[in-house]
Amino acid sequence: MMKSSLSTICLLLTVLMMGCTATSYLAEDEKYYSGATVVYKKKKHLENAGEVTTEVNRLLLPEPNSKLLGSRPRVWFYEIAGDVKKDKGFKHWLKTKLGRKPVLLEDLDAERVRNQIESTLRNNGFFGASVDYDIKKRSNSGRVIYNAQISSPFHYDTIINQVSDSILKQNIITTDEESILGVGKRYDLDKLKTERARIEKSLKDRGFYHFDDQYLLFRADSTIGDKQIKMLLTLKETTPDNARQVYKISEVNMYADYAFKSQEKSKGDTTQVKNLNYIHSTDEFRPEIIADQVTIRPGNIYRKEDELITLNRLIQLDVFKYVNVDYEEIGDNELRSNIYMSSYKKKSIRLELQA
Numbered sequence: 001m002m003k004s005s006l007s008t009i010c011l012l013l014t015v016l017m018m019g020c021t022a023t024s025y026l027a028e029d030e031k032y033y034s035g036a037t038v039v040y041k042k043k044k045h046l047e048n049a050g051e052v053t054t055e056v057n058r059l060l061l062p063e064p065n066s067k068l069l070g071s072r073p074r075v076w077f078y079e080i081a082g083d084v085k086k087d088k089g090f091k092h093w094l095k096t097k098l099g100r101k102p103v104l105l106e107d108l109d110a111e112r113v114r115n116q117i118e119s120t121l122r123n124n125g126f127f128g129a130s131v132d133y134d135i136k137k138r139s140n141s142g143r144v145i146y147n148a149q150i151s152s153p154f155h156y157d158t159i160i161n162q163v164s165d166s167i168l169k170q171n172i173i174t175t176d177e178e179s180i181l182g183v184g185k186r187y188d189l190d191k192l193k194t195e196r197a198r199i200e201k202s203l204k205d206r207g208f209y210h211f212d213d214q215y216l217l218f219r220a221d222s223t224i225g226d227k228q229i230k231m232l233l234t235l236k237e238t239t240p241d242n243a244r245q246v247y248k249i250s251e252v253n254m255y256a257d258y259a260f261k262s263q264e265k266s267k268g269d270t271t272q273v274k275n276l277n278y279i280h281s282t283d284e285f286r287p288e289i290i291a292d293q294v295t296i297r298p299g300n301i302y303r304k305e306d307e308l309i310t311l312n313r314l315i316q317l318d319v320f321k322y323v324n325v326d327y328e329e330i331g332d333n334e335l336r337s338n339i340y341m342s343s344y345k346k347k348s349i350r351l352e353l354q355a
Contacts, residue, residue, distance in 0.1 A: 030104055034142065039148065105135070126150045126151070127154055131148045155228060158230050164234070168203065192218050252297065252298055257342065273287040274288070275297065307325050326338050
């Protein structure tokens with residue numbers, strides 16, 4: 001009896017779903033968008049470049065309405081819900097939870113997607129790539145076929161450091177083993193951006209407080225032939241002098257009860273602990289415990305890594321709602337580090353126990 005009832009329910013649901021095509025809600029000149037496909041001419045050139053096709057497929061937007069047994073049940077629920085004037089109730093639930101707005105062929109900007117696919121392929125070393133598209137229409141729907149013409153991608157023949165500042169150049173060379181670029185690898189614009197960010201981080205860990213990756217420029221010479229690139233790393237002429245200089249920490253202040261909303265610094269007592277200034281208006285925490293979490297120290301060069309470690313350790317104490325670190329220039333290539341902390345009032349008593 002139980003099996004018979006389940007079979008009946010399944011049959012009724014199937015019949016219902018098959019009837020939920022939602023095509024009756026289409027205007028005379030409207031069609032549902034049923035998706036897109038990218039067809040690569042000479043697909044063999046994509047060998048060892050599977051991540052490129054994955055990146056391209058992410059561009060195939062919008063996503064079409066899901067289908068079940070040839071119907072679009074979520075569109076059907078969306079349409080039968082009608083106009084919903086309240087943000088609660090059964091009709092609102094039906095339209096927003098079970099239903100989904102119909103995605104129409106007219107919603108697609110195929111030319112924009114075509115341009116994005118073409119740019120993505122070129123940014124991944126397929127410099128001569130070109131893309132066109134065809135729209136295949138049926139009675140109630142339509143899909144798009146993007147045709148990508150590609151040839152073999154460009155690879156790095158040589159990578160040369162031509163940074164004009166000798167000190168910066170030598171500091172960059174010392175981190176070459178960490179580079180994500182390499183001779184023989186395929187050209188990839190995103191990896192060039194990542195490499196610039198890596199170099200910035202490594203220089204900031206060596207005291208170059210004002211250095212920014214925007215001062216670096218990769219120049220690609222693709223004229224050497226045989227789909228090879230000579231890549232030159234250069235420094236922009238507009239790079240300011242302070243970006244070429246190493247900075248040291250001369251003072252570290254820890255504000256234990258900083259008011260972030262009013263941005264008022266503590267005006268209480270100052271306790272020197274481990275060569276750091278602990279400034280507090282209450283005795284909620286032991287200064288030594290806070291100081292133990294701080295790796296920014298007077299006399300050391302500025303290091304971005306010390307800042308990140310300090311932030312992470314203070315947050316992991318689980319007693320501070322907000323923690324921030326900033327710096328002030330107070331002399332020739334000297335920095336004052338200010339560490340601002342705002343505690344959870346109810347959790348503050350836990351700090352000494354956890355430590």
